[in-house]
Amino acid sequence: MKARVFVTLKPSVFDPQGHTIVEALHSLGYGGVSDVRQGKFFELDLDVANQAAAEKLAGEVADRVLANPVIESFRVELK
Amino acid sequence: MTFAVVVFPGSNCDHDAYHAVKHVLGQQAQFVWHKERSLGSADVVILPGGFSHGDYLRTGAIARFSPVMDAVKEFAAAGRPVLGICNGFQILLECGLLPGAMLRNRDLKFHCEFVHVRVDKTNTPFTSLCTQGQVLKMPIAHGEGNYYAPPDTIASLEESGRVVFRYTTPDGDRLDSANPNGSLNAIAGICSEARNVVGLMPHPERACEAAVGSDDGLVLFQSVVHTLARQGSLQAVGR
Numbered sequence: 001m002k003a004r005v006f007v008t009l010k011p012s013v014f015d016p017q018g019h020t021i022v023e024a025l026h027s028l029g030y031g032g033v034s035d036v037r038q039g040k041f042f043e044l045d046l047d048v049a050n051q052a053a054a055e056k057l058a059g060e061v062a063d064r065v066l067a068n069p070v071i072e073s074f075r076v077e078l079k
Numbered sequence: 080m081t082f083a084v085v086v087f088p089g090s091n092c093d094h095d096a097y098h099a100v101k102h103v104l105g106q107q108a109q110f111v112w113h114k115e116r117s118l119g120s121a122d123v124v125i126l127p128g129g130f131s132h133g134d135y136l137r138t139g140a141i142a143r144f145s146p147v148m149d150a151v152k153e154f155a156a157a158g159r160p161v162l163g164i165c166n167g168f169q170i171l172l173e174c175g176l177l178p179g180a181m182l183r184n185r186d187l188k189f190h191c192e193f194v195h196v197r198v199d200k201t202n203t204p205f206t207s208l209c210t211q212g213q214v215l216k217m218p219i220a221h222g223e224g225n226y227y228a229p230p231d232t233i234a235s236l237e238e239s240g241r242v243v244f245r246y247t248t249p250d251g252d253r254l255d256s257a258n259p260n261g262s263l264n265a266i267a268g269i270c271s272e273a274r275n276v277v278g279l280m281p282h283p284e285r286a287c288e289a290a291v292g293s294d295d296g297l298v299l300f301q302s303v304v305h306t307l308a309r310q311g312s313l314q315a316v317g318r
Contacts, residue, residue, distance in 0.1 A: 009182075013227060016183050016261075065144075068137055068173065070180040071227060 126167025168278030185261030244268035
């Protein structure tokens with residue numbers, strides 16, 4: 001089973017990279033893009049028996065390792 | 080007195096720290112590989128600067144799980160002095176010995192330059208010989224030194240007097256232009272609740288001899304020697 005983990009900075013945390021990207025987009029004329037938040041994307045191959053176990057495992061590693069809960073939040077998708 | 084300098088794969092200031100302790104300060108220094116589970120007979124632990132594990136994932140995020148970190152946590156919990164410099168500070172944040180996290184520098188640039196930091200608290204083992212408000216000239220070399228913590232954590236750090244170092248002008252004035260990375264409240268270094276664990280982004284170990292541009296950093300190492308010697312003599316009196 002595969003899990004996709006998306007890690008992003010919390011909304012309250014300033015994202016200097018996202019800010020620079022949106023400024024670049026504006027200077028290219030893409031005024032329709034009002035904001036950009038940059039994040040990280042992980043694809044995990046999971047060797048587990050069922051979906052519940054996959055959710056638990058992916059959630060645990062995301063919380064403990066992949067994201068830093070002080071500044072980041074995460075979302076897990078299974079497929 | 081023995082300083083343990085922990086070496087992670089990718090540490091690059093381990094030898095600078097060793098040199099400062101052994102050849103400038105004149106104390107014993109020993110390297111401890113990150114796979115070790117013991118700190119030996121160390122009196123002080125230094126987590127040096129560098130790019131442990133290539134800064135992959137986040138700075139310090141992988142190093143925090145190194146076997147030696149359990150020993151470092153025990154050492155810290157016993158109230159003994161731990162100094163995290165630059166990447167060492169980032170590791171202390173990741174492992175929870177100090178609160179907060181590092182963001183990319185606000186201008187997204189890697190800063191390698193001398194900065195000035197003001198010593199705001201002298202009641203830590205690493206600042207005991209400083210004077211309140213003393214300004215130290217030390218180098219920084221980091222891309223992610225933009226200290227962040229949630230507002231309640233910042234408030235509690237300030238109230239409990241745990242902001243030890245702040246970026247200032249050479250005169251000790253807190254101007255935004257003197258803040259190289261955008262750190263909240265110009266925070267350059269903090270200490271733990273028990274005050275024995277100190278982390279800072281500037282490199283005191285690279286500022287211990289005038290020949291390299293500054294010897295202002297030496298006082299941090301002299302301070303911990305002084306603090307431990309004083310504790311030792313107090314214990315001797317107690318016996």
